Amino acid sequence: MPRPVWVLGAASNRFGKMAETGREAAARVSLEAIRRAGLEPKEIGYTFVSNAFGLAERQAHVGPLINTALGIPEVPSCTIESACSSSSAALHEAYVHVAGGFHDAALVVGVEKLSHLDTLTATSYFAIGADYPFESHNGATFPGLYATIANAHMHRYGTTSDQLGAVAVKNHANGALNPHAHFQKPISMETYRSSPVIASPLRLYDCCPFSDGAAALVVVAAEKYPNPVTEPVVIRASARAGSIADMHDRPELTGLPASQRAGAEAFRQARLVPAQVDFLEVHDCFTIAELVALEDLGFFPRGAAGPATAEGVTARDGKLPVNPSGGLKAKGHPVSATGASQVVEVFEQFNGLAGRRQVPKAEVALAHNVGATGSSASVHLFSRR
């Protein structure tokens, strides 16, 4: 039986543009997460870094640099990449190491810095997370690929542009209350409707931004930390799955099979059902992705997530708050920090640290992180003790 595992500390910087280097930001948020957990760096047994596009800073092998900065150079490390799901994959490794009894405490830190690149170069970095020769090389970069999903979903289920807009308006409203967020201003539906089309039907405000950012988690064996100084985030399930890499080879475009598999596996591990979840952080790289995630994870029947969002069900004060952090859409999407930052939000909500974006009930949460167009997905379920 796996040992019970907690996230005992978590920290994030403000997403957006970082003046410091990735390694500096990673060390800084790591130290903050370790301090929040009430640990000393020397208690860390393994460091899992995510930094998919480290080459953009001409730096690979960043674990030893971070550990050296933390004063624990002897600690082993490795870098975990799974495109936009890199740091949830890193959390999975940390969970396995700690649950399996190999270490009592592990550090997960995701970091990305791309803002010093021009947009075209940054886009080309992102694009290599898809199947480059078959998709990106032929012009099918992520806005186009997710637009295809949106078109299929609209055609099949009648999802509307205004329902996509409702996701954007909601997530910007949440981001406006999050000091970690890249975009901290609300938008109106009028702003959404008048924003330019990027890849039909997706408008500018359907797309998450390129962000710099860093987020860190301290993952521990519960039995070794009997007197936690924080409200621990209990990892009830840590599940990952894959799917056919190329969208053109998938039998169905209105859902992501990897999310469905990882979600089902997570609920099985946790012995929970969707109705027991108080709030979610889901992978809304584009607004359509949030709707598809809610349906893939069993929170709404097919085609029902759009209308529910328009009705306010997923608002911060709704029945099922989704992306109270602002999500990738407004909090931002520093690729390799995104998965860890979702868990930072869970930690802050569980610990009453979420300020004005605090959700009414924060006892069971789900985090959902996707790589590329869903060729990888991670689903974690968390509860308070």
Place this chain on the structure above:
Amino acid sequence: MPRPVWVLGAASNRFGKMAETGREAAARVSLEAIRRAGLEPKEIGYTFVSNAFGLAERQAHVGPLINTALGIPEVPSCTIESACSSSSAALHEAYVHVAGGFHDAALVVGVEKLSHLDTLTATSYFAIGADYPFESHNGATFPGLYATIANAHMHRYGTTSDQLGAVAVKNHANGALNPHAHFQKPISMETYRSSPVIASPLRLYDCCPFSDGAAALVVVAAEKYPNPVTEPVVIRASARAGSIADMHDRPELTGLPASQRAGAEAFRQARLVPAQVDFLEVHDCFTIAELVALEDLGFFPRGAAGPATAEGVTARDGKLPVNPSGGLKAKGHPVSATGASQVVEVFEQFNGLAGRRQVPKAEVALAHNVGATGSSASVHLFSRR
């Protein structure tokens, strides 16, 4: 207690120049390793890929592509990077997953393709494994860094150029018998002595080549495979460690602290001592690295590895065969395939598949894989059942 774990199948292509893409080569060797193990792809529960320089092929997130090619797209995957120790770090993750009971079988596949780049670009890729702004950016790329180690070792212990040459001559002799090797021709000491100086005291033949290549391992829970079709490689220890990243910050240059730590931890886990090891695959990215490794791992006192090598102790038919595969020096060094390929050699030696390079006794083996100048190191100990 961790479950007993075996490497049940292993395969490599010929290192050197690959005509096919990295993903194709990775899928091919994976399928061969799975077949050798007597498994079906669908038995694989998790795929750990190493492909540190996938950006050189404009492709990240290669796990789903490999799994899709293997007909198991639903299987989760991630990519593990630890510079030149990437695929031994991936093996460590697979070991933890299987030993901890999370999966019964996992695939490890390392692949690298850089031969389509010009030498300067390839060198700059390698260089980002070191501390780029402090080392590589100032011209301290790996030949210079390891030359510094060689100079320190010569100064302190009287190691000679001819002793370095003896490593090269031995490893080329071994590589000449290895159909997987990049260089399959012996060299004489005269050839070594007359080769140009690259970074004093290191000559051309002190340096491993840039190679393309792929190597795969099938890692299983022993209890789930009671009737193996191969001679299983029992993983007796899987240990990793880090050290201060920058060479200029280390108190001592004649040894790698990460190798010392990982080695000591591996012998502790396995309850073995160096005298019980029949042969080793060590990380000879430069000839000096082999000598330093043998001393760091406790096989020779400081300064004794050079003379012992010159006397033939580490030859294929010597008392302690070292790098019977030809090592990085002659088998080649496709960065992310190297660690896995060391275990391919152990598998082939244990199974009597090593042909003319078969060592006299192959029951206990050690594999040692280093990232950068030793800011990361992995040591695995293996035995027959």
